[in-house]
Amino acid sequence: MSNFSFNEFEERVKDSLVRHKSILDIITKLQESTSKVNRAIVKSATACGCVQICASKQDIPNEISYSELSSFLDSHISGSLCENCRDVVETELGNHLFYVASLCNVLDVNFESIVKKEYDKIGALGKYSLL
Template sequence: MSAPTLQEFQSQVSELLLRHRSLLDVVTKYSQSNASVNRAVAKAITECGCIELKAKNQGFSPEMELDQANRQSKSHMQGHLCEQCSDIIRSEMGKNLFYMSAMCNVLDISMQDVLSKEADKCSTLGWFNLT
């Protein structure tokens, strides 16, 4: 089975969404699902320990070339997600996408248009797309 297109997924969400058709309901559920993604990542660090966070100053300077800054930037993450944490985070991200799609439906916005416009912006602005 192939992955659904964004439009197919958005249509599926529209058919499944029964309780949260109010914009306020959808916005708050989207926010809650985003917090759940963040919490799952934090638990991978604090409870499971499969990844560690070793944060420090990136050491950027105003006179640094962008390609040099890009090469020296780090994620601050050490290790790799275990299968269980990866599954949990993937599940939470799926719920987040569900509510993002629901918000697009309520606002009559195509997720494909959002993706296309953002990709165009990234292609046009490149590294200057830092907003």
């Protein structure tokens, strides 16, 4: 896959879109795929148990700088996805990317350009890119 490009992915998605050409179909399928990603992650904790999710208030000292913030934050997840759960999560994320690319196609927005812009923004702003 060393010659893979986002443009080729987007073109392949475009070629395979037959049933879901309408933006209404695409945005509802995108929302559905979001739910399936979430469900796959939750099932890895509740049905399989390969990961544990333990969420609680994150205690952040008032006097720290923004650059120090990440050292005080937790992902609330422990363990790692087993092979089966990883496969399900990766499949659902792949389906989700399919619908993101579909949305790009129908809106005539270049998927690779979006990824590149976000990549450049993160590179330039680092931790500050999501403020």
